[in-house]
């Protein structure tokens with residue numbers, strides 16, 4: 091769709107060789123870390139996000155989930171380690187990354203019409219404003235219409251964003267993120283403050299994209315249950331380090347108690363996960379330089 095050749099993906103990491111047929115990662119972070127001033131948000135992160143995978147990023151307020159998304163977008167350089175997206179510096183891969191931000195528009199976006207916002211996605215002007223759709227070719231207009239239809243937003247294509255409900259706006263934003271045919275989709279709490287019906291609609295749109303096109307999804311959320319059936323890997327960022335693995339390995343009482351440094355109970359009730367004692371509203375205090383990552387001490391990482 092973009093007419094550009096995407097940057098190539100990296101070769102195998104040590105250990106990949108014993109997994110025949112495994113696709114090369116679209117995102118590879120090696121020993122990644124981020125620090126603001128003297129505060130380390132996270133460090134020692136090794137991520138391999140492969141085509142079609144759905145990653146959920148969980149953790150309490152202030153644990154650095156959005157900062158991780160900013161790093162993957164190439165807006166926030168890592169303090170430690172290395173990051174390649176489609177085998178390149180993330181800024182070079184930006185054209186192939188779709189980004190769905192949190193609810194709540196910048197006021198400047200309120201007057202922008204839904205089809206204009208999708209148009210910015212097509213132009214690669216996802217993060218700024220451009221004026222009007224005049225001068226665009228018929229092919230572009232058709233593409234915008236097709237995207238709006240795919241996300242179920244045709245009915246309000248010409249409505250200013252400020253007049254749409256939260257759920258309607260999120261559909262349009264997903265359209266904007268999908269407009270360039272992204273190979274990686276970064277979603278920062280895209281369902282926050284949506285009702286259950288709209289949460290489901292939004293996650294279905296994202297899931298359909300990865301199933302139909304092999305787009306890798308990184309999905310930041312405070313609420314795992316609406317996406318639990320979709321998740322391949324969880325990255326849990328917490329006060330005492332981080333943990334990576336499938337939900338059944340990461341979301342356990344033992345694992346979360348280690349991550350929070352206090353007793354946390356994980357209960358499974360009718361297919362839902364209930365976490366008791368994780369103090370999600372408590373700001374993260376920072377691991378000192380000698381703090382071990384829970385996944386390193388736990389010894390249960392695959």
Ligand SMILES: Nc1ncnc2c1ncn2[C@@H]1O[C@H](COP(=O)(O)OP(=O)(O)OP(=O)(O)O)[C@@H](O)[C@H]1O
Pocket residue numbers: 126127131149150151152153154155156157158
């Ligand atoms: N540019 C910055 N300079 C300094 N500190 C920052 C900067 N951006 C974010 N922070 C701090 O880093 C911490 C992590 O922020 P971030 O938004 O990544 O957390 P989060 O896990 O997404 O939180 P929430 O769940 O509340 O959205 C916060 O304490 C925030 O104040």
